[in-house]
Amino acid sequence: MRVVRLFCAVAGFAAITATAQAQAITKAPASMPASVTLVPDSAFFIGAGGSLNATRFTDQSLYAQGVSTIYENGVEAGAGSAGGAMSPGFDTSYDLSGAAQLGYFSRIPGTEWLWGVKFTYNYVGGDAQTEPVVVPQAGSFTGASPSTFTGNVVARSYTTSLDNQFALVPFIGRSFEKGFLYLGAGPTLSRVNYTFNEVVGLADINGVHYDITGRSASYSASDWAWGGAVVVGATYFVTPDWFLDISYTYALTENVSLAYAGPFSTTARGGFEDTGILSGTFSGATSTQAITLSINRAF
Structure with a gap:
């Protein structure tokens, strides 16, 4: 019975309070807003700023091979080939860069929630290098004295960015009084680059070392890689037209494989002339963590 009495008392107090609040709202001036916020109900925006980026180059593989035709006194005497791969290790690259964005957001009617979309650009500027580079080779050649051999493709450095x-x-x-918190995810498109610097192909045939490719050459390749990103951020509106945006982004690219190739011709082995092509592939993926701060204009 005491519980029933207590419940009735609380219910009665709540009813009186609700009636008083309703009367206060009715008596308030029509111009008084229900809540004050600097965040517009909807807006297009554009902004610029900077990012602190940490880029890792993962699943990296460098493949090199040489294929040649062997001549003696201008007459074809056989053919040779060798190939192999190695996995370069790269350190994390930390970089400051410029960033820009444009987008749109809109409040969901009757709620403090909103939705939006933004298109962002970040000049990541991440790069890493390993030096020197040795790619082990295993191969064979045909001719009067066919044999197998080992060797190395050696380079001054290997760089990716x-x-x-x-x-x-x-x-x-x-949405809150002076800004909003947000969470998003979407696709990315990033440009990756590889450079293989001052490359030569060496062979160890019957205990003798030969320079098969002669003068060193450099190779490079670039391409665009698809990926995805997750973004969490917060805005702070200084005025309804201007706001700061700080965000954290974790982005991944797909694993891309890019080819390179170049000819060589040298008299390198006991008067024999080797004419062929040194070729291979660069492959790997990237992950980037970025903290971005921008100032934005809402329209």
Whole structure:
């Protein structure tokens, strides 16, 4: 019975309070807003700023092979080939870069939630290098005295980098008095680059070392890689037209494989002339963590 009485008392107090609040709202001036916020109900925006990036180059593989025709006194005497791969290890690259974005957001009617989408650009500027580089080779040659042999493709350095990165990020957010928090995810498109510097092919045939490719050559390749990104961020509106945006982005690219090739011709082995092609592939993926701060104009 005491519980029933207590429940009735609480219910009665709540009813009186609700009636008083309703009367206060009715008596308030029509111009008084229900809540004050600097965040517009909807807006297009554009902004620019900078990013601190940490880029890792993962699943890296460098493959090299040489294929040649062997001549003696201008007459074809056989053919040779060798190939092999190695996995270069790269350190994490830390870089400051410029960034820009444009987008749109809109409040969901009757709630503090909003949705939006933004297109971002980040010049990541991440790069890493290993030197010197030795790619082990195993091969064979045909002719009067066919045999197997080992060797190395040697280079002064091997470099990889990631520069331009674009992302299209739909997001949802929660609005507050002077800004909103948001979470989003979407696809990325990033440009990756590889450079193989001052490369020569060497062979160890019957205990004798030969320079098969002669003068060193350098190779490079670039391509665009698709990927994805997750973004979490917060905005702070200084005025309804201007706001700061700070965000954290974790982006991954797909594993891409890029080819390189170049001819060689040398008299390197006991008067024999080797004419052929040194070729191979660069492959790997990247992951980037970025903290970005920008100032934005809302329209």
